[in-house]
Amino acid sequence: MKTGAKTLIEALQREGVDTIFGYPGGVVLPIYDELYDSSIRHILVRHEQAAAHAADGYARASGRVGVCLATSGPGACNLVTGIATAYMDSIPVVALTGQVPTGLLGNDAFQESDITGITMPVTKHSYLVKDAADLDRVVQEAFYIARTGRPGPVLVDLPKNVSTGEVKSAKTAPAPVSLRGYRPTYQGHVRQIDKALDLIARAERPLVYAGGGVILSGASAELLEFVEAAAIPVTTTLMGLGAVPGDHPLNLGMLGMHGTQSANYAVTECDLLVAVGVRFDDRVTGKIETFAPNAAVIHIDIDPAEIGKNKKVDVPIVGDVKTVLQALIRRMQKHGDTANWVARINAWKAQYPLQYRDDDHLRPQYVVRELSDVLNGEGIITSEVGQNQMWTALYYCFRKPRTWITSGGLGTMGYGFPAAIGAHFARPDVPVVDVAGDGSFQMNIQELGTVAHYDIPVKVVILNNMYLGMVRQWQELFYDRRYSYTELPPVDFVKIANAYGVEGIRVEEKDGVREALEAALAVDGPFVLDFRIEREENVFPMVPAGAAINEMIGVRQG
Amino acid sequence: MKPHTLSVLVENRAGVLSRVAGMFSRRGFNIESLAVGTCEEPDMSRITIVVNGDDAVIEQVMKQTNKLIDVIKVSDLTERESVERELALIKVTAEPGTTRAEILQIADIFRAQVVDVGTRTLVLQVTGDTEKIDALEKLLHQYGIKELVRTGKIALLRGAKTVKSSK
Numbered sequence: 001m002k003t004g005a006k007t008l009i010e011a012l013q014r015e016g017v018d019t020i021f022g023y024p025g026g027v028v029l030p031i032y033d034e035l036y037d038s039s040i041r042h043i044l045v046r047h048e049q050a051a052a053h054a055a056d057g058y059a060r061a062s063g064r065v066g067v068c069l070a071t072s073g074p075g076a077c078n079l080v081t082g083i084a085t086a087y088m089d090s091i092p093v094v095a096l097t098g099q100v101p102t103g104l105l106g107n108d109a110f111q112e113s114d115i116t117g118i119t120m121p122v123t124k125h126s127y128l129v130k131d132a133a134d135l136d137r138v139v140q141e142a143f144y145i146a147r148t149g150r151p152g153p154v155l156v157d158l159p160k161n162v163s164t165g166e167v168k169s170a171k172t173a174p175a176p177v178s179l180r181g182y183r184p185t186y187q188g189h190v191r192q193i194d195k196a197l198d199l200i201a202r203a204e205r206p207l208v209y210a211g212g213g214v215i216l217s218g219a220s221a222e223l224l225e226f227v228e229a230a231a232i233p234v235t236t237t238l239m240g241l242g243a244v245p246g247d248h249p250l251n252l253g254m255l256g257m258h259g260t261q262s263a264n265y266a267v268t269e270c271d272l273l274v275a276v277g278v279r280f281d282d283r284v285t286g287k288i289e290t291f292a293p294n295a296a297v298i299h300i301d302i303d304p305a306e307i308g309k310n311k312k313v314d315v316p317i318v319g320d321v322k323t324v325l326q327a328l329i330r331r332m333q334k335h336g337d338t339a340n341w342v343a344r345i346n347a348w349k350a351q352y353p354l355q356y357r358d359d360d361h362l363r364p365q366y367v368v369r370e371l372s373d374v375l376n377g378e379g380i381i382t383s384e385v386g387q388n389q390m391w392t393a394l395y396y397c398f399r400k401p402r403t404w405i406t407s408g409g410l411g412t413m414g415y416g417f418p419a420a421i422g423a424h425f426a427r428p429d430v431p432v433v434d435v436a437g438d439g440s441f442q443m444n445i446q447e448l449g450t451v452a453h454y455d456i457p458v459k460v461v462i463l464n465n466m467y468l469g470m471v472r473q474w475q476e477l478f479y480d481r482r483y484s485y486t487e488l489p490p491v492d493f494v495k496i497a498n499a500y501g502v503e504g505i506r507v508e509e510k511d512g513v514r515e516a517l518e519a520a521l522a523v524d525g526p527f528v529l530d531f532r533i534e535r536e537e538n539v540f541p542m543v544p545a546g547a548a549i550n551e552m553i554g555v556r557q558g
Numbered sequence: 559m560k561p562h563t564l565s566v567l568v569e570n571r572a573g574v575l576s577r578v579a580g581m582f583s584r585r586g587f588n589i590e591s592l593a594v595g596t597c598e599e600p601d602m603s604r605i606t607i608v609v610n611g612d613d614a615v616i617e618q619v620m621k622q623t624n625k626l627i628d629v630i631k632v633s634d635l636t637e638r639e640s641v642e643r644e645l646a647l648i649k650v651t652a653e654p655g656t657t658r659a660e661i662l663q664i665a666d667i668f669r670a671q672v673v674d675v676g677t678r679t680l681v682l683q684v685t686g687d688t689e690k691i692d693a694l695e696k697l698l699h700q701y702g703i704k705e706l707v708r709t710g711k712i713a714l715l716r717g718a719k720t721v722k723s724s725k
Contacts, residue, residue: 116573120580121584
């Protein structure tokens with residue numbers, strides 16, 4: 001016989017869990033007691049939200065399932081934003097929560113909350129374990145569901161008496177998972193693949209629109225091989241950055257609300273759109289009626305519900321992106337002559353490069369360009385949400401998948417710093433930098449305690465404009481410069497970092513940027529860089545809400 | 559836009575109904591009626607859902623329902639040969655005398671059964687498709703309906719075919 005808590009820890013070890021991000025509390029005491037001398041490393045965060053984001057960052061950086069742990073009630077509730085973030089971006093996370101003993105369930109007991117109910121809309125699946133004998137099966141299913149098909153977060157709620165309950169020691173490993181209601185489709189339908197190839201062979205102006213599904217599926221090499229073999233230019237979503245090297249000649253960069261002009265023009269003019277691991281999000285499409293208005297659409301995705309959800313599709317292919325791309329490459333006999341189209345796109349790229357005023361002011365685009373230059377594609381970048389995120393997406397050259405970690409779907413401020421902590425534990429060999437705004441950083445600033453505690457060498461680059469910059473930008477452009485509650489008084493981030501025992505410097509001159517970045521990266525521990533940037537710098541190009549994506553503002557017109 | 563009858567086979571587990579119903583409400587799908595109960599397999603339940611929407615909406619409803627891990631199978635019975643039934647209990651004001659006789663006559667025509675007789679009320683039980691129950695309700699309205707309860711619609715495919723076996 002062994003306890004439920006011990007059974008849980010052994011089940012986690014069987015799933016290959018090496019790190020858990022968590023925060024203890026009353027009903028998880030039995031689990032923490034087991035963790036105390038377990039081989040699993042536990043990272044104590046300073047707020048449960050950070051545990052969920054760190055697990056998510058760990059998953060995005062490694063491709064494995066991230067794990068977080070919190071106590072019942074407030075602990076579990078604090079995970080919710082992190083779980084929702086992972087859900088929107090299809091990230092495999094298993095969230096373990098303590099729960100009051102089964103006998104008290106529904107009784108409004110101390111620190112009770114119905115966390116499976118609260119998280120139902122933002123989890124792929126969830127379990128409330130009522131019998132310790134189910135633990136082995138539930139943990140195995142939770143990890144299986146989280147990482148297979150379209151990945152996503154799974155919550156396992158563990159009442160205290162389940163953790164303390166006795167379980168018979170199993171003689172054999174649990175049987176493989178079999179869920180009759182869950183059978184993801186991995187192979188694309190051959191007839192659909194041939195239909196797609198027929199369209200590709202006849203297209204004169206094809207464009208690949210690639211997203212986070214390419215990264216999740218580990219299909220970057222296949223995507224590159226496919227676009228090179230078929231000579232098709234490619235644009236990526238925010239989530240797809242890094243799927244194709246940022247400086248590849250066929251890469252147009254990001255599309256959508258803050259997409260490049262060449263990408264948005266290409267979408268509008270293409271005659272075939274090959275959508276790969278994307279979901280036609282409104283931040284990508286702008287006004288959906290005018291998105292790729294002249295194009296036949298091929299949509300490859302593992303989730304059948306995404307196909308036809310927002311945009312009518314001519315050739316749907318349900319399957320794993322990697323497997324389907326391999327089939328497309330294998331079965332491709334010819335492709336259209338795209339030379340004129342590629343030349344037209346190259347002309348756009350030359351005519352409409354990203355541009356900002358590169359004067360002697362300290363501008364955020366310059367900071368990101370320098371960071372990109374210093375790291376040369378060898379780092380992992382996380383971001384917060386808002387202007388900092390968009391400047392990084394536009395001006396940093398991502399060369400590899402899983403080096404760009406950002407909250408795309410939910411747009412969670414406060415995500416980047418804890419996600420960077422998670423990314424570090426997934427890839428301790430790689431420098432990890434969180435590009436932040438002064439608003440976002442303050443949403444999980446308490447994690448300075450965590451990076452100091454474990455000496456985690458995460459660097460925070462604050463693009464500090466003393467505004468909630470993206471909201472201020474909208475107020476400037478669409479609300480007559482009425483800056484309603486978007487100005488933030490100055491904060492001495494260096495002093496705060498120092499108070500936690502973390503080094504930091506403030507940079508106010510453009511001259512000091514390169515040196516500061518290099519100095520921070522040379523430090524073998526955490527570091528905070530407070531860049532006091534031009535306060536009212538905007539993110540351009542920009543498609544106003546509800547406009548067609550070729551109707552950009554803040555750009556040189558063609 | 560027309561009502562579709564979906565037959566949803568699910569795991570017989572705690573919380574399944576709230577997963578299905580919660581998904582419908584969060585995605586803005588409009589449930590006309592919903593009936594849930596055990597079925598031929600002891601570890602499964604069958605939920606019959608009537609939902610309104612155009613073809614694109616119904617396609618999304620089915621795909622999103624299918625995505626739930628505890629959902630085993632979803633079938634749209636609307637365009638297929640199926641039997642559909644609802645049951646209603648109607649408490650109608652029936653003063654002794656001619657109105658009571660009229661009500662009993664109407665009940666007879668609709669093959670409704672009298673399941674409770676009070677001094678001033680009758681409770682009728684009627685089964686049938688939605689239209690039939692609507693029609694009876696309309697006719698009884700003039701006498702004064704004190705209370706009415708309807709089950710959701712339930713449905714099965716006609717003939718030997720089953721939802722589980724069919725594609």
